Amino acid sequence: MAVMNFGGVEENVVTRDEFPLSKAKEVLKDEVIAVIGYGVQGPGQSLNLRDNGFNVIVGQRKNSKSWDKAVADGWVPGKTLFEIEEAAEKGTIIQYLLSDAAQIEVWPVIKKHLTPGKALYFSHGFGITYKDRTGIIPPPDVDVILVAPKGSGTSLRKMFLEGRGLNSSYAIFQDATGKAYDRVIALGIGIGSGYLFETTFEREVYSDLTGERGTLMGAIQGLFLAQYETLREHGHTPSEAFNETVEELTQSLMPLVAEKGMDWMYANCSTTAQRGALDWMGPFHDAVKPVFEKLYNEVASGNEAQRSIDSNSQPDYREKLEEELKALRESEMWQTGVVVRKLRPENN
Numbered sequence: 001m002a003v004m005n006f007g008g009v010e011e012n013v014v015t016r017d018e019f020p021l022s023k024a025k026e027v028l029k030d031e032v033i034a035v036i037g038y039g040v041q042g043p044g045q046s047l048n049l050r051d052n053g054f055n056v057i058v059g060q061r062k063n064s065k066s067w068d069k070a071v072a073d074g075w076v077p078g079k080t081l082f083e084i085e086e087a088a089e090k091g092t093i094i095q096y097l098l099s100d101a102a103q104i105e106v107w108p109v110i111k112k113h114l115t116p117g118k119a120l121y122f123s124h125g126f127g128i129t130y131k132d133r134t135g136i137i138p139p140p141d142v143d144v145i146l147v148a149p150k151g152s153g154t155s156l157r158k159m160f161l162e163g164r165g166l167n168s169s170y171a172i173f174q175d176a177t178g179k180a181y182d183r184v185i186a187l188g189i190g191i192g193s194g195y196l197f198e199t200t201f202e203r204e205v206y207s208d209l210t211g212e213r214g215t216l217m218g219a220i221q222g223l224f225l226a227q228y229e230t231l232r233e234h235g236h237t238p239s240e241a242f243n244e245t246v247e248e249l250t251q252s253l254m255p256l257v258a259e260k261g262m263d264w265m266y267a268n269c270s271t272t273a274q275r276g277a278l279d280w281m282g283p284f285h286d287a288v289k290p291v292f293e294k295l296y297n298e299v300a301s302g303n304e305a306q307r308s309i310d311s312n313s314q315p316d317y318r319e320k321l322e323e324e325l326k327a328l329r330e331s332e333m334w335q336t337g338v339v340v341r342k343l344r345p346e347n348n
């Protein structure tokens with residue numbers, strides 16, 4: 001484990017140099033890794049593990065779209081693809097990658113097969129941290145570990161195929177065997193993480209729920225829409241409003257931020273833009289800070305988790321989500337986006 005200085009604060013990180021794939025394979029050579037669930041993280045993690053040469057099987061409900069997808073991805077029924085219970089029985093490491101709500105429902109089945117010495121692996125601190133609400137309380141004689149890729153399972157797979165690596169956090173909740181550290185890091189490297197940074201189950205879920213509701217997904221749409229509406233209400237055309245809100249950000253400016261940070265992006269814009277951005281970042285910060293504070297409190301109190309459990313436990317929750325996504329997709333702003341994307345020269 002390396003101690004690295006992040007802007008003046010020291011943290012533990014594990015890199016591939018220090019814990020190479022060969023070491024990960026040695027650590028896990030006698031393990032059967034059962035990846036339970038084949039939604040978004042399941043495919044990314046299991047395919048990367050398989051391509052990296054680990055002994056991995058998939059557990060998924062039969063007669064589901066995800067089962068058919070697993071077959072299409074080369075998992076073989078009866079050999080490497082099983083019903084959830086059978087996979088849980090065969091696995092010495094159980095990667096619990098059902099949706100967080102489904103994890104509650106299926107828990108009794110998984111628990112039954114958590115015999116001494118096995119490891120239970122999560123990619124979210126949700127089930128364990130909110131145990132009073134999820135009922136997920138593992139037996140004391142198994143390792144309980146976490147690797148949380150910081151991005152979509154789709155990106156985890158895509159970046160792996162490009163020879164890159166998404167970073168992940170890792171945590172140990174319970175070390176029953178004395179092998180939890182080696183197991184968690186080996187799995188983190190095996191699924192294709194670029195590097196791993198240390199956390200706890202609680203800090204992972206609090207930061208993750210805040211991030212996705214905040215800047216990563218919720219806040220960004222709120223911000224985009226507020227600016228788009230303002231421009232439209234003042235007579236600007238859809239293409240002008242969209243380009244000035246979304247397209248320029250994703251195509252030109254965010255890649256500069258990704259490359260060398262915010263000051264670098266600023267420095268590559270006009271001095272007029274720099275003056276204005278430096279003046280207006282304060283008021284925007286002050287306007288949204290109270291919303292972030294409220295959001296964090298809702299996460300830490302468990303209210304957000306409860307809302308997500310309640311809505312995801314409805315039988316028609318997928319249909320309802322799809323309806324809301326459809327409304328987003330059909331809004332003027334995102335319909336404008338469809339046309340704008342088509343106009344990118346590389347897309348035609």
Ligand SMILES: NC(=O)C1=CN([C@@H]2O[C@H](COP(=O)(O)OP(=O)(O)OC[C@H]3O[C@@H](n4cnc5c(N)ncnc54)[C@H](O)[C@@H]3O)[C@@H](O)[C@H]2O)C=CC1
Pocket residue numbers: 037038039040041042060061064066096097098099100102105106123124126148149151152153154
């Ligand atoms: N989606 C992502 O990229 C990320 C997800 N995570 C975490 O990874 C875990 C898995 O998340 P996703 O891949 O998004 O899950 P998902 O929502 O795509 O669902 C995974 C699987 O659960 C199965 N499933 C749903 N309800 C079921 C039920 N009642 N009984 C049996 N199976 C059922 C589905 O068939 C699907 O294959 C969660 O803990 C999530 O928070 C962490 C980082 C990113």
Ligand SMILES: CC(=O)[C@](C)(O)C(=O)O
Pocket residue numbers: 149150151152153208212216
């Ligand atoms: C992709 C990811 O890490 C999220 C946004 O936290 C999630 O899908 O839960």
Ligand SMILES: [Mg+2]
Pocket residue numbers: 149150151208212
């Ligand atoms: Mg996340």
Ligand SMILES: [Mg+2]
Pocket residue numbers: 208209212
């Ligand atoms: Mg999340």
